[in-house]
Amino acid sequence: xxxxxNGAYVLxxxxxQVRYGSFLALKEVSLRVKRHKITALIGPSxxxxxxxxxxxxxxxxxxxxxxxxxxxYFNDQQINSSTIDPTEIRxxxxxxxxxxxxxxxxxxxxxxxxxKINGFTGRIDDAVEGSLRRAALWEEVxxxxxxxxxxxxxxxxxRLCIARALAVEPEVILMDEPASALDPIxxxxxxxxxxxxxxxxxxxxxxxxxxxxxxxxxxxxxxxVDDNRSGYLVEHGETNRIFTDPKDERTEAYITGRFS
Amino acid sequence: xxxxxxxxxxxxxxxxVGNVFYVLFFAAIxxxxxxxxxxxxxxxxxxxxxxxxxxxxxxxxRHPEEAGLRAAIMGTIWLMxxxxxxxxxxxxxxxxxLEEYAPRNRLTTFIEINISNLAGVxxxxxxxxxxxxxxxxxxxxxxxxxxxxxxSLLILPIVILTSRExxxxxxxxxxxxxYALGATQWQVIRGVVVPTAxxxxxxxxxxxxxxxxxxxxxxxxxSALVYLRxxxxxxxxxxxxxxxxxxxxxxxxxxxxxxxxxxxxxxLLIVLLSMNALAIYLRNRYQAKSIE
Numbered sequence: 001x002x003x004x005x006n007g008a009y010v011l012x013x014x015x016x017q018v019r020y021g022s023f024l025a026l027k028e029v030s031l032r033v034k035r036h037k038i039t040a041l042i043g044p045s046x047x048x049x050x051x052x053x054x055x056x057x058x059x060x061x062x063x064x065x066x067x068x069x070x071x072x073y074f075n076d077q078q079i080n081s082s083t084i085d086p087t088e089i090r091x092x093x094x095x096x097x098x099x100x101x102x103x104x105x106x107x108x109x110x111x112x113x114x115x116k117i118n119g120f121t122g123r124i125d126d127a128v129e130g131s132l133r134r135a136a137l138w139e140e141v142x143x144x145x146x147x148x149x150x151x152x153x154x155x156x157x158x159r160l161c162i163a164r165a166l167a168v169e170p171e172v173i174l175m176d177e178p179a180s181a182l183d184p185i186x187x188x189x190x191x192x193x194x195x196x197x198x199x200x201x202x203x204x205x206x207x208x209x210x211x212x213x214x215x216x217x218x219x220x221x222x223x224x225v226d227d228n229r230s231g232y233l234v235e236h237g238e239t240n241r242i243f244t245d246p247k248d249e250r251t252e253a254y255i256t257g258r259f260s
Numbered sequence: 261x262x263x264x265x266x267x268x269x270x271x272x273x274x275x276x277v278g279n280v281f282y283v284l285f286f287a288a289i290x291x292x293x294x295x296x297x298x299x300x301x302x303x304x305x306x307x308x309x310x311x312x313x314x315x316x317x318x319x320x321x322r323h324p325e326e327a328g329l330r331a332a333i334m335g336t337i338w339l340m341x342x343x344x345x346x347x348x349x350x351x352x353x354x355x356x357x358l359e360e361y362a363p364r365n366r367l368t369t370f371i372e373i374n375i376s377n378l379a380g381v382x383x384x385x386x387x388x389x390x391x392x393x394x395x396x397x398x399x400x401x402x403x404x405x406x407x408x409x410x411x412s413l414l415i416l417p418i419v420i421l422t423s424r425e426x427x428x429x430x431x432x433x434x435x436x437x438x439y440a441l442g443a444t445q446w447q448v449i450r451g452v453v454v455p456t457a458x459x460x461x462x463x464x465x466x467x468x469x470x471x472x473x474x475x476x477x478x479x480x481x482x483s484a485l486v487y488l489r490x491x492x493x494x495x496x497x498x499x500x501x502x503x504x505x506x507x508x509x510x511x512x513x514x515x516x517x518x519x520x521x522x523x524x525x526x527x528l529l530i531v532l533l534s535m536n537a538l539a540i541y542l543r544n545r546y547q548a549k550s551i552e
Binding site for chain 2: 104
């Protein structure tokens with residue numbers, strides 16, 4: 001059992017390391033993620049922030065050469081174990097990707113997909129509408145639910161992907177640079193949406209945009225990359241504190257733009 | 261002015277070289293197109309007098325004015341239908357296994373290379389294999405079923421290869437999105453991979469079938485050069501197909517049968533070209549969709 005959970009933390013990574021073959025991509029990361037908060041993972045390219053994110057829903061299982069070591073507690077369950085079915089974990093920890101990736105299906109079928117595969121027994125149309133409303137997309141698409149999702153703009157597609165993730169009613173949504181392929185206006189819409197939905201779900205967001213981390217997140221974790229190209233966690237804390245009073249000089253150097 | 265001394269632009273010469281190659285390459289395509297046009301014109305000129313309703317409704321006959329393609333057309337339809345029935349599930353299944361399930365090891369690589377090799381095996385070899393395996397060993401006789409099974413073996417490598425390409429072209433991001441929603445491997449394949457790859461798979465099936473329609477050698481081995489005055493009523497009946505009937509007519513001395521053969525070729529070309537057109541249409545629609 002795990003003593004740290006008084007309901008305040010939803011995920012707790014302890015000594016997590018990721019290897020791709022002989023290459024150590026991420027070393028010794030320990031990070032607690034607060035429930036119903038937005039946690040941002042920031043850091044330079046190649047620091048392993050996406051790799052860390054993909055540990056939480058076992059997406060690294062899909063890469064044959066990847067090995068994830070260490071313990072990851074989801075509530076009080078250690079999920080980084082071959083005895084835990086990643087399929088079940090992924091229906092409780094959703095994901096939104098860097099590039100909007102709706103299926104080449106209708107808008108309705110995109111949202112309904114997760115419901116159907118997880119054996120949803122309620123009324124699918126109601127659940128689709130509810131998810132699209134939560135993703136602030138309903139008004140724009142309610143008259144064309146049967147049109148292809150690929151006809152939507154990039155920002156709409158990404159909100160559809162968020163609706164698709166929300167439909168399965170996950171406890172956590174992992175977001176891997178969800179706005180990096182979008183224009184500034186669509187980016188703001190996504191950020192607003194993230195702040196809305198965090199009342200019911202916990203969000204972990206990877207971003208290379210420090211302003212974005214400062215704008216949306218409650219907590220920030222800063223990762224760096226060492227001379228062997230291995231990523232590691234430098235500092236983690238309240239976003240305000242990280243940006244105004246970083247404890248580590250490397251964090252300060254990064255957020256003030258002295259290196260990228 | 262030093263730079264000007266070190267360069268000799270010779271612009272006119274360089275452009276001339278370009279034009280020469282333009283003309284050469286244009287001539288190259290002309291040879292192919294003109295050859296095809298002459299062939300078509302000759303066949304139309306010879307065949308059109310015999311091209312009429314009788315051609316489609318009459319059985320073959322010793323009297324050219326009464327002879328028709330009915331048995332061959334129905335035989336071709338039977339052969340195509342049964343071949344599609346066997347090829348579609350087996351071809352797509354094999355492609356899905358190789359792309360989605362097969363471990364990346366030497367055995368898989370060996371199988372993959374051999375499927376590519378099989379696509380290049382001469383069709384008469386498949387005909388003899390079918391004769392030994394289906395006609396004699398499985399005792400199916402010289403039936404349309406034996407013919408369809410042989411044709412299936414012949415076109416399976418094509419269907420598997422094109423289906424694999426279509427499955428491989430399904431973006432990783434679609435698969436990741438489905439997995440991230442808690443889909444099992446089969447749900448990802450059934451719900452995302454196969455529907456996305458389907459138009460490409462269908463294109464491969466149609467191209468494979470159009471190859472089967474035009475093949476003569478395996479059918480000669482299975483069915484021999486028969487003179488049939490009936491349409492197959494069951495998969496175990498004897499059959500003939502368009503290329504064989506055409507071959508039969510070409511071999512006769514009378515001028516009238518030559519015209520019939522040309523008319524038969526027109527029918528065969530219409531079938532083949534419309535199947536290829538359908539494949540191109542499906543592929544274009546597929547590409548237009550994935551670009552959006």
